Amino acid sequence: MIEVGQKIPEVTLSQLTADGMLTHDVTTLFAGKKVVLFAVPGAFTPTCSEAHLPGYVVLADKLKEKDVDLIACVAVNDAFVMKAWGEVHNASELLMLGDGDASFTQALGLDKDTAGFGGVxxxxxxxxxxxxxxxxxxxxxxxxxxxxxxxxxLAAL
Structure with a gap:
């Protein structure tokens, strides 16, 4: 598992925008920035939708007041799902990133197998x-x- 003091691995994540699909190299995306990145087991799942994502939507301005340049949410879902989920929760201040093949999650060592619920x-x-x-x-x-x-x-910042 990735640890404090280590660099983020060189992996890509996807984002669907009004202009089309973007592929972000995370090392480039996060370079020179203070980033809050949070991950959820799945878009549209109960805790993720009822508490986790909404908390970051509500506190986005306060996080940015602490010199956070970018707030990003990632899940092992495709970029289409992440965009739709972000729209449902008015997450316009957040970058909704899809890790469709779990390559980023696995590179971090933060994957888990949920078997019949959704796999990796x-x-x-x-x-x-x-x-x-x-x-x-x-x-x-x-x-x-x-x-x-x-x-x-927010308290840790």
Missing amino acids: RSQRYAMIIEDGVVTTLNVEEAGEFEASKAETI
Whole structure:
């Protein structure tokens, strides 16, 4: 598993915009920026939709007041699903990134196999990244939702 002090791996993530599909090399995307990145097991799932994503939507301005340049949400879903999920939750201040093949999640070592529920998914986590280096990493224990909440990350900034 990635650790504090390590660089984000060179992997791509997808984003669907009004102008079409974008492929982001995360090392380039996060270079020179303070980034809050949080991951959910799946878009449109209960805790993710009822609490995790909405928390970051509500606190986006307060996070940016702490010199955060970019707030990004990632899930092992395609960019089409991530865009639709972001629209449903008015997440216009967040970058909704798809990790359709789980390559980013696996490169971080933060994948889990949910078997019949959805196969390979991401663990629930949040991290602060400064110029491509992880400075804070909060990974949730199974069934928990505290360490990766927007309020927890805001307090860590």
